[in-house]
Amino acid sequence: MTEELDLLDYNYDLPGSLPGTLNIPDDAEPTELVLISYDAKHAIQKTLHTPQECLPYLEQNMVCWLDVRGLGTESVLRQVGGIFNLHPLLLEDVVNVPHRPKLELYNDQLLMIVHMVRPAKEGRGFIAEQVGFILQQGVLLTMQEESLWDCFDPVRDRLKRNLGMLRQRGVGYLAYTLLDTLVDGYFPVLEQYGEYIEALENEVVMRPTRQTLQKIHELRRELMMLRRYLWPQRTVINSLIRDGGDFLTQENRIYLQDVYDHIIQILDILETYREVASSLMDVYLSSVNNRMNDVMKLLTVISTIFIPLTFIAGVYGMNFNPAASPFNMPELSWYWGYPLCLGVMATIAIALFTFFWQQGWFANFSAPPSPAEDDR
Numbered sequence: 001m002t003e004e005l006d007l008l009d010y011n012y013d014l015p016g017s018l019p020g021t022l023n024i025p026d027d028a029e030p031t032e033l034v035l036i037s038y039d040a041k042h043a044i045q046k047t048l049h050t051p052q053e054c055l056p057y058l059e060q061n062m063v064c065w066l067d068v069r070g071l072g073t074e075s076v077l078r079q080v081g082g083i084f085n086l087h088p089l090l091l092e093d094v095v096n097v098p099h100r101p102k103l104e105l106y107n108d109q110l111l112m113i114v115h116m117v118r119p120a121k122e123g124r125g126f127i128a129e130q131v132g133f134i135l136q137q138g139v140l141l142t143m144q145e146e147s148l149w150d151c152f153d154p155v156r157d158r159l160k161r162n163l164g165m166l167r168q169r170g171v172g173y174l175a176y177t178l179l180d181t182l183v184d185g186y187f188p189v190l191e192q193y194g195e196y197i198e199a200l201e202n203e204v205v206m207r208p209t210r211q212t213l214q215k216i217h218e219l220r221r222e223l224m225m226l227r228r229y230l231w232p233q234r235t236v237i238n239s240l241i242r243d244g245g246d247f248l249t250q251e252n253r254i255y256l257q258d259v260y261d262h263i264i265q266i267l268d269i270l271e272t273y274r275e276v277a278s279s280l281m282d283v284y285l286s287s288v289n290n291r292m293n294d295v296m297k298l299l300t301v302i303s304t305i306f307i308p309l310t311f312i313a314g315v316y317g318m319n320f321n322p323a324a325s326p327f328n329m330p331e332l333s334w335y336w337g338y339p340l341c342l343g344v345m346a347t348i349a350i351a352l353f354t355f356f357w358q359q360g361w362f363a364n365f366s367a368p369p370s371p372a373e374d375d376r
Helices: 051-058 074-083 088-095 153-161 171-184 186-206 210-243 250-316 337-358 371-375
Strands: 032-038 043-048 063-069 102-106 109-119 126-136 139-144
Touching: 032 051, 032 153, 043 051, 043 153, 051 063, 051 074, 063 074, 063 171, 074 088, 088 102, 088 109, 088 126, 102 210, 109 171, 109 186, 109 210, 126 171, 126 210, 139 171, 153 171, 171 186, 171 250, 186 210, 186 250, 210 250, 250 337
Parallel strands: 063 139
Antiparallel strands: 032 043, 032 063, 102 109, 109 126, 126 139
8 A cells, every 4th residue: 555544543633722723734735726617508617726716606606616625725724614604613624634424514504524535556555535525505615635636537527528417407416426426436446455355365275474464464454444434424425315404405315325325335345355354364374274284294204204214223223243142133244234224214115105195195285386377
């Protein structure tokens, strides 16, 4: 992964801080403002230098989408909050990241905080980003952590080219479209993890090492973090369907039900992956124990073959004088005694090796597969 995932990372206020305090990290990106205003016939996209430039568009009978990219310029964020009459606690929840996904109503405003993810550029893993949705009458604000990337380009293209029903619908349908695009962004990440788990299963069975154990641990940690983002978003979408207020029509709620179904599907896949990752630990331990048993079996076979050989060598290593008594190892004075002793030892070793081979003791030893087996 390109950045370390911290399961204990969360947002909190400093003791004694005033309500509405904006805790902006030092590495937060400068704030950029992009406005898209549209109706059934026209669509305008404009980069704003100051939040006040959006005021003329708010007075028109058009849907306005203000995309706030980057949360590093507090003065701009305060101005946006003033123009749209954002509650201080609402602005605090959106700006202070990371925040748990949530849905709240503030009089004539609806706040929704969710997370979008994308696959990492290099290697395995994903990058997560918090996105805040603020719905007002005819206005949608999206507030993103980063300015370089998001998953909303297909929606912008549809607005620009007037594809589908997007420009004929209101702000509630726009919010649904963005949420649907955001949720669909989880599928490429899950597909990447599915391929990785399949490769890791083969490694666990055929070539388990200490690095394999570390990979399993990292996989379980990443899947747990992904679940941490997804599980509360399921509750957010469900609450939006039930308690979305006047911002959502009945038809929009039907569309949001499809988004909810996609989240349930993603969670089912994610839970399956987590169960497989947990079982990989058991498979790893079994594989390591099997390899250890094979090693012990091989050592036992070698020891069993050399025990009678060691016995014979030990007997003739006592060096009793055959001249003192005819019972004191007369073989020591034989002309062919040494070759005969070696022949007996070789015969015993070959006989034991043949016996163990016929019993199948050598057939079960684990060994890394050959390159030809890997290619199949």
